[in-house]
Amino acid sequence: MSTATRVPCKAFNALMPKPRSTSLAYPSLSPRSLRAVPLRTIFTQSPCRRAEAAATPGQSKAAPPQKPAVAAKARTLDNLEDQPLTLQEDDPSNVDWTRSFHGLSTEPFSKEAAAVLLAPVDPEDIEIKPDGIIYLPEIKYRRILNKAFGPGGWGLAPRGETIVTDKSVTREYALLAHGRLVSIARGEQDYFTKEGIPTAVEGCKSNAMMRCCKDLGVASELWDPRFIRKFKAQHAKEVFVEHQVSKKRTKITLRKVCPVSSQLVPARLT
Numbered sequence: 001m002s003t004a005t006r007v008p009c010k011a012f013n014a015l016m017p018k019p020r021s022t023s024l025a026y027p028s029l030s031p032r033s034l035r036a037v038p039l040r041t042i043f044t045q046s047p048c049r050r051a052e053a054a055a056t057p058g059q060s061k062a063a064p065p066q067k068p069a070v071a072a073k074a075r076t077l078d079n080l081e082d083q084p085l086t087l088q089e090d091d092p093s094n095v096d097w098t099r100s101f102h103g104l105s106t107e108p109f110s111k112e113a114a115a116v117l118l119a120p121v122d123p124e125d126i127e128i129k130p131d132g133i134i135y136l137p138e139i140k141y142r143r144i145l146n147k148a149f150g151p152g153g154w155g156l157a158p159r160g161e162t163i164v165t166d167k168s169v170t171r172e173y174a175l176l177a178h179g180r181l182v183s184i185a186r187g188e189q190d191y192f193t194k195e196g197i198p199t200a201v202e203g204c205k206s207n208a209m210m211r212c213c214k215d216l217g218v219a220s221e222l223w224d225p226r227f228i229r230k231f232k233a234q235h236a237k238e239v240f241v242e243h244q245v246s247k248k249r250t251k252i253t254l255r256k257v258c259p260v261s262s263q264l265v266p267a268r269l270t
Contacts, residue, residue: 070238097174098159100177114178131252136219138206138207141213141218145177145218154178158174167191168188169189175209183214187204213255237253237255
């Protein structure tokens, strides 16, 4: 429906010619028949215009819309998208490990495998972080799994896509052993530069493997508070150190047999 323009009555009357005396122009008509006729509003067509939002006082009317900053950041991670997982045609089981829970808790493993998985952890294999958290290196977990199930008898299957944020990488994995699902865990790993993302992806996979091994009882002592306190009392020490460059003082925890890093020197307490 086209828009219209309303013509004022006063302007319309000014355009109409003024009639002469009724007695001279229309001698045969009576004054009653020459009553004033009510004016009608005349609408004329005009071009359609699209409604525009009013500009704010601090914004120019012709200013182009700003592109979100997320789009520019997403372009840097386009090459990190995971491809859809496809099943192998020669796989007789034809199990989709991205969604399946095939073989979960169907039967226990053999006594030989259970003895390897539940074996007490060697204190010489335990490492300690500067903040006091004890851990077992990921290569130790892989050796235990290889000894229990044999090389090729276990593996990690991704359960979803890799999620890359501004500071960390995370992905969900499933631990498989002898064609059965054992455990599911989500791994995570921090990174500092864009070039370190591939290394963080590999660290995320190892972190998920270590978390899955908790369900198998591997190195379960590392989550026992009493074992942690006993291990620190026997094998750890706390040292106040000073960074040689920044001169920042802090307290770190390390094994008694391990020396202080070359970038740190023991701080003098005054």
